[in-house]
Amino acid sequence: MIEPADLSAVEAARRIAAGSLSAEALVRSCLDRIAAREPQVQAFEHLAANEALRAARALDKAPSRGPLHGLPFAIKDNYDTWDMPTTSGSPIYAGNRPSADAAVVALSRQAGAVAVGKTVTTEFAYFTPGKTRNPHDPVRTPGGSSSGSAAAVGAGMVPLAFGSQTVGSVIRPAVFCGAAGYKPSFGLLPATGIKALAWSYDTVGVMGRTVADCALLVGALLGADWLAGLDGAGTPRIGLCRTLKWSEAQPEAGPALDATRRRCETSGAKVIEVEMPAGFAELYEAQPVVLAYEMAHVFADEMARSRDKLSARFREQIERGQAIRHVEYARAKAVLDTCRAQLGDLFDGCDVLMTPASPGEAPVGHGYTGNPIFNGVWTALGVPCVTAPGLKGPNGLPVGVQAIGRIGDDARTLAAAHWIEARLS
């Protein structure tokens, strides 16, 4: 018999609505799973077990509050929460108690979701790792920066979690931990109440058991029923794009892409090969310039008043950013604009692009959260990215592809990823 904690969010919501599952039973099952796995996985920075049970019991007595009624969710610890500390993975913010929830957290609760706790983030959602381990193999990284959220979903501790992506911080850990991950179009959801990293890139992201879980959550936040449209979108036209950085892929990335392609074609999808324009080489140069310049501006307070509490890696990145002149930054932003204007051509004849979501399986070791080379440029362009679990690499660990859509074309991108996901299972 399946444990409630192993249900997808969509299925759990269906059962709660039908009265065959209570919010309390679901939360309790998740808390049991957390108790069993947390000592090894260490996904949580703060657990709110009693508060979650209390909230679930209250929801069980009330009429439905919305599409997320009774669903437990975890929140990356760079999101403000009024009832839990928010450390952003930095000793500078140890014990920090914000006055309000981040907008998407408040909207989730408003729609009936139950906050279970705050999950580990790397230091300020940059590259210095936290304590979290990969739930499928503890010697490997869970990825970052949304390490705890990905590990919590991947370990079956919660069906839904929030992450944030500035480079590759949702899609990469989702792949490594075997979760579905969705980074919406830039600006689709408010980043209000989330500790900034780079304002041109910072994007609210979500994770779930399935692509449909991600669509359920984000649809609920927007006030749109995105589940309804998932199945009716038909067979997607797919552009297979190895990007200009295919040389950085691990050996398992090719077979994963080929297998996905084959299964999609067998099911009737048209898959064409798409070359990234050579001009996008500049994008790979421009993306880190914008990142470093903006980080140096965003973290001016921490550098001035709490320099000693920053990791050396973080400090060095800020110093790199401080050395970038505004004209260089403006030039890099112009490259982003130019490439964005070419997206129409890149998507010509396709509903979505299909690219690697990471170079391969999660690397061994905990000093490094993995290479975001297959993520950063898409984040910089602001396009929606969706990855679904299903494929395994040579070590039995998840590997993934991602569906990339046009800016603002999130619903179609989710539908395509949902269609691809069904081919993988």
Place this chain on the structure above:
Amino acid sequence: MIEPADLSAVEAARRIAAGSLSAEALVRSCLDRIAAREPQVQAFEHLAANEALRAARALDKAPSRGPLHGLPFAIKDNYDTWDMPTTSGSPIYAGNRPSADAAVVALSRQAGAVAVGKTVTTEFAYFTPGKTRNPHDPVRTPGGSSSGSAAAVGAGMVPLAFGSQTVGSVIRPAVFCGAAGYKPSFGLLPATGIKALAWSYDTVGVMGRTVADCALLVGALLGADWLAGLDGAGTPRIGLCRTLKWSEAQPEAGPALDATRRRCETSGAKVIEVEMPAGFAELYEAQPVVLAYEMAHVFADEMARSRDKLSARFREQIERGQAIRHVEYARAKAVLDTCRAQLGDLFDGCDVLMTPASPGEAPVGHGYTGNPIFNGVWTALGVPCVTAPGLKGPNGLPVGVQAIGRIGDDARTLAAAHWIEARLS
């Protein structure tokens, strides 16, 4: 003899660099002015007189920290500050103490500026007014939402201040209070640490005695010397644009626009009449839809937990936003994109557009901060807007025009506004 408090920021910085003015003397002069005018003007929510004097004395003993060395500035009270409360003009946040400075505040201090205090904002930078009075006529509104910052600069209390503009919250109060105001291109400066209102519109803005003051401050934040380029840009090509809402202008707006045009032409500028495309009528419909929808999302926490502490006007706006479906919002955002794509035509043959900055002089009364009809669509488009003081209306109060530039063309827009400003004096 001119008081230090009456110097422009640029002139004060020059004297401090030359050793003919100390930071302490400047801060003291500003504090004297505040003591004299504050009982009537009520610009400040929190004054940090002793801290400012202490900071000024420390700067006087140290080598120059940057282009803002020793310059006093005021901060709108929706900006986080680690050493002063941040209320956002709402009883919900009475006594709220953030853990860090908003990014631009930290960057200002890093460049040597001295924080003098927090200035009154309307409730959450929306329309419910605070206590501030117009420094030129206490029966009139100072404008909003950056009421205190505009009044403080207009009353000579500080040479520089931060505001924020989501609809017309920097340019409008700057005009009403006789300050120079500059709303940069959307995203030029980080809004990190500023209480959000609507994420597609929220923009850091600045006020100064002159356009050059605004250029000095923003250049310092970016790490660019924008002062140097102000004078070398030549005579601007100006497109006079009455917009589609000219019928909402007060009687004094026409003469102000005509007088500015005449003086510019006399000095050799080519001024052409520019019609806003008829399609922009949709922009005036779309702009408030995006605003209300986003506000409903941003303020989910306050509506859920602190509803009774919101003004009726604010609550009604949130309820309007909650009633907007995502498809309507998406349609409104698409209108914004369409109009943005037509900006190239609108600016054809011009360096900047010249439009009214407000319908006219500040209205009498304190229940209403004035009509932002000449501001909101420009904010929604993300273009830079600059206004300079100099013209007076029939009641002897300031009226203003604004220079509007292409997205990202901030330096040229400032230079044009600086050129126009010189024609007004």
